[in-house]
Amino acid sequence: MKWANICIEKGYVNSKERDAEGKSDRVVNIGDYAQLLAIDNLYSYMGVDEEDIIRIEYYDLLDYDGEYVILPINFIFFNPYYGERELLLSPRIIPVFLGIHCINANFSINEFNYFSKYSPIGCRDERTMELFRKAGIHAYLQGCISATLPQRPQGVYERIYVVDIPETLNRYLPQNISDNAIYLSQQFYGNMEEHLIKESCETIREYMKKRLKLYRDTAKLVITSRLHCAVPCIAMGIPVIFVCDTYLSSYAWLEKLIPVYTRNEFAKIDWNPCAIEYEEMKEVILNNASRRLKDTKEKYEEIIKISEFYENRVKRDYKNSYIMRIDEFVSKEWKGKKEIKYGIWGITQSSDEVYNWISQNYPNAVLSVVIDEFRDIEFKGIKAVKSEEIQKYRDCYFFATGNSSSIAAQKKFKELGLENRFCSVYGKLYKDV
Numbered sequence: 270m271k272w273a274n275i276c277i278e279k280g281y282v283n284s285k286e287r288d289a290e291g292k293s294d295r296v297v298n299i300g301d302y303a304q305l306l307a308i309d310n311l312y313s314y315m316g317v318d319e320e321d322i323i324r325i326e327y328y329d330l331l332d333y334d335g336e337y338v339i340l341p342i343n344f345i346f347f348n349p350y351y352g353e354r355e356l357l358l359s360p361r362i363i364p365v366f367l368g369i370h371c372i373n374a375n376f377s378i379n380e381f382n383y384f385s386k387y388s389p390i391g392c393r394d395e396r397t398m399e400l401f402r403k404a405g406i407h408a409y410l411q412g413c414i415s416a417t418l419p420q421r422p423q424g425v426y427e428r429i430y431v432v433d434i435p436e437t438l439n440r441y442l443p444q445n446i447s448d449n450a451i452y453l454s455q456q457f458y459g460n461m462e463e464h465l466i467k468e469s470c471e472t473i474r475e476y477m478k479k480r481l482k483l484y485r486d487t488a489k490l491v492i493t494s495r496l497h498c499a500v501p502c503i504a505m506g507i508p509v510i511f512v513c514d515t516y517l518s519s520y521a522w523l524e525k526l527i528p529v530y531t532r533n534e535f536a537k538i539d540w541n542p543c544a545i546e547y548e549e550m551k552e553v554i555l556n557n558a559s560r561r562l563k564d565t566k567e568k569y570e571e572i573i574k575i576s577e578f579y580e581n582r583v584k585r586d587y588k589n590s591y592i593m594r595i596d597e598f599v600s601k602e603w604k605g606k607k608e609i610k611y612g613i614w615g616i617t618q619s620s621d622e623v624y625n626w627i628s629q630n631y632p633n634a635v636l637s638v639v640i641d642e643f644r645d646i647e648f649k650g651i652k653a654v655k656s657e658e659i660q661k662y663r664d665c666y667f668f669a670t671g672n673s674s675s676i677a678a679q680k681k682f683k684e685l686g687l688e689n690r691f692c693s694v695y696g697k698l699y700k701d702v
Contacts (some may be wrong), residue, residue, distance in 0.1 A: 270336065270337045270338065270339065270566070270569070270570055270573045270574070270577075271321050271322070271323050271336050271337075271338050271339075272312060272317055272322050272323070272338060272339055272340075272562075273322065273323045273324070273338035273339065273340040273362065274305055274308050274309060274312075274322055274325075274340070274341070275301065275305055275308075275324070275325060275326075275327050275330075275340070275342065275344055276305070276324040276325060276326050276474070277301055277305070277326070277327050277344055277473065278326065278445065278472055278473055278474070279326050279328065281456070294458065294459050294460055295458070295461065296355055296456065296457070296458050297456070297458075297461050297473060298455060298456045298497075299456070299457070299476055299477045299480065300455045300456075300477070300495050300496070300497030300498055301344070301345075301497065302473055302474050302476075302477035302478075303477060303481065303497040303498075303500070303501045304307075304343045304344055304368075304413060304414060304415050304497065305344075305474065305499070306415070306418075306478060306481065306501075307342055307343065307413070307414040307415040307416075307417060307418055308343060308414060309322075310417065310418055310419070311414065311417070311558055311559065311562075312343065312502065314555050314559060315559050315563070319702065321682065322343055323335060323336060323338050323513075325338070325362070327344070327349070327517070328349050329356065330358050330359060330362060331350065331354060331356075331358060331359060332359060332676045333342065333358075333359040333361055333362055334359065334361060335361065335509060336361070337361050337362075337363070337546045337569075337573045337576075337577065338361065338362055338363070339363050339365060339562060339565050339566055339569070340358075340362050340363065340364050340365065341364075341365045341367050341558065341562055342364050342365065342366050342367060342368075342412075343367045343368035343369065343391075343393065343413060343414040343415075344369060344370070345369070345370045345371075345372070346366075346369040346370065346371055347371075347372055350539065352531040355377050355379050355380055356376070356380050356383075357379060357380065357383050358383075362551070363387075363565060363569055364387050365387070365558075365561050365562055365565050366384070366388075366389075366390045366391050367391040367411060367414055367558050367561070368388060368391045368392065368393040368412060368413050368414050369391070369392060369393060369397060369698070370392070370393040370394055370397050370409045370519065371397045371400055371401075373400070374400040374401075374404060376401070376404075377554040379402055381406065381609075384401065384404075384406050385405075385406050386603060388406050388407040388408070389407040389408060389409055389411055390406060390407065390678055391408075391558075392408050392409065392411065393411070393412060393413050393519075393521060393522075394410075394412075394518055394519050394520075394521055395518065396409055396518035396519075396521065398410045410522060411554060411557075412500075412522045412523075412525075413496070413497070413500050414526055414558065415497060415500045415501045415504065416500050416501075416503065416504050416551070416554070417502050417504060417551045417554050417555050417558075418481075418504040418505055418549065418556065419504075419505070420504070420505060420506040420546070421486075421505045421506050421507070421520040425484075426487055426488055426507075427487065427489055428451055428487045428488055428489060429446055429449055429450040429451065429488070429489060429490045429491075429492070430450065430451050430452075430453055430484065430488055430490070430491045430492070430493075431450040431452050431453070431493070432452075432453045432454065432455060432491060432492070432493035432494075432495055433453075433454050433455060433456065433493060433494050433495050433498070434492060434493065434494055434512055435494055435513065435514045435532070436510065437514060437532050437535070438492075438512050438535055439537065441535040441536060441686075443540055446490075446492070446540065449544065450492070453480075455480070455495050455497070455498055461473065479695050480622075481505075484498075484502050484505065484507060485505045485507070488502065488507045489507075489544075490507070490508050490509075490510070491507055491508070491509050491510070492509075492510045492512065493509070493510075493511065493512070494511070494512050494513050494514075496519060496520065499511045499523065499527075500523065500526075503526055503527060503544075503545060503553070506544045506546070507541060508541075508542045508544050508545060509527055510527075510538060510539075510540070510542055511523065511527055511528070511529050511530065511531070511691070512530045512531075512535065512538070513529065513530070513531055513532075514531065514532045514662075514697050515531060515532070516529060516531050523594040524603060525555045526545060526547070527542070528544065548661050552565045561634070563599055577650075578683055581635070589621065589622070589626075591619045591622045591670075591694050592622060592623070592626050594618055594692055594693065594695075594696055595623055595626065595627075595668060595692060596626075596695060598692035599627075599631065599666075599692075602666065602689065602690075603631065603634070603666075607633060608633065608665070609631065609633060609634040609635065609666070610634075610635050610637040610662075610664055610665045611627070611634055611635070611636060611637065611665055611666040611667065612636070612637055612638035612639065612640060612662055612665045612666070612667045612668070613638075613639050613640070613648065613667070613668050613669075613670055614639075614640040614641075614656070614667055614668065614669045614670070614671070614674055614675075614678045615640070615641060615642075615669055615670050615671025615673070615674025615675065615678070616639065616641050616644070616646055616648050616651075616653065616670070616671070617670050617671045619670040619671070619694050620648060620670040621670050622670075623694065624636065624649060625650075636651060637651075637662065638647055638651065638654065638656070638658075638661075638662045638665060639651045639652070639653045639655060639666055640654060640655065640656050640667075640674075640678075641653035641655075641660070641674075642655060642674065642677070656677070656678075656681055659681060659685070660685075663687065663690075665690070666690050666691075666692070667682070667690060667691050667692070668691075668692050668693070668694065669691070669692075669693040669694065669695075670694050672695060673695040675694065675695045676690060678693065679691070679693060
């Protein structure tokens with residue numbers, strides 16, 4: 270079992286289910302990668318080797334079929350297949366939710382059960398935490414893991430960076446800032462492959478790493494409206510001014526670290542902020558995240574080891590033991606028939622298997638009767654009758670799906686001379702029957 274981190278290099282157009290040939294234009298917010306680089310930093314803190322980290326494309330998390338992995342998640346948790354599939358990760362991924370942001374609580378019961386199974390849920394913002402708590406799921410507010418990036422050394426830094434500020438701020442910028450600032454953006458639209466070549470980078474991850482290094486090594490001040498520009502810079506010890514036209518729920522934890530200036534507060538901005546230091550809290554966050562990951566690994570490691578032992582073999586196609594005889598029977602008896610009636614004798618879990626298989630493979634077959642000798646029960650809306658009524662249904666094919674009922678049914682159909690109308694899930698259990 271290995272560790273994993275999310276990758277967002279390909280994007281939706283090249284994901285497994287949306288495979289597209291050639292290059293295409295798309296929106297890329299390189300700030301998203303600050304969170305993933307912070308997970309890499311967490312692994313470094315834990316002493317995890319790079320070779321033990323598997324990177325999984327976000328859009329392939331539902332279909333991942335590689336080694337079993339533990340995946341810490343600090344990211345916007347959205348469903349790329351919303352309306353088509355539920356947001357349930359591959360069974361080969363064991364998630365640890367450290368700091369997720371959710372758009373809303375429009376999750377299915379299965380999705381909520383999934384979150385509950387892997388709780389507590391670390392949340393990036395207060396609104397997300399409240400969504401889970403209202404659903405009765407244990408959740409806590411952690412903020413973004415990028416707030417734990419290492420502090421830079423003390424030194425003299427010269428550059429001012431203005432990154433994606435709202436136009437409404439321009440008239441408030443002091444002249445010594447506007448004249449000397451370097452204006453950058455963390456969001457691009459276009460052909461990302463060509464942009465990476467221009468920046469001498471092979472991946473978006475590498476590009477964001479290069480950008481953070483630029484801030485770390487040169488910035489004396491960063492003014493931005495981008496959360497994942499502000500937070501990594503704050504963590505690295507860079508003075509930051511955070512501005513926004515409107516105060517959003519995503520920022521409702523950032524104000525614990527620095528002021529959040531909205532449009533009606535731009536005139537009050539302190540243009541000479543100090544770097545802040547919160548190294549003790551960084552250590553607490555890293556310790557908590559590290560412990561959660563290690564506890565998860567300890568909980569699942571032997572389970573996965575046992576499962577992998579049996580899974581990793583030369584595999585042959587196998588038959589569903591509850592369907593095998595049914596398949597052989599109907600292939601012979603139902604061939605070419607347009608109208609088919611059938612019954613089920615003895616209601617068990619196997620009855621569901623048989624009914625679902627027939628419905629899927631023979632949609633023209635109609636369940637017409639259910640027999641159960643010992644219970645007044647309904648199955649698929651049909652009330653069960655006793656076997657004494659079998660003569661009324663001589664035009665039906667019957668399937669026995671209970672163990673004991675199979676023997677009784679075999680005897681009955683032999684007496685009636687209708688053996689070609691009968692099949693048991695369990696086969697002929699006794700030779701004298």
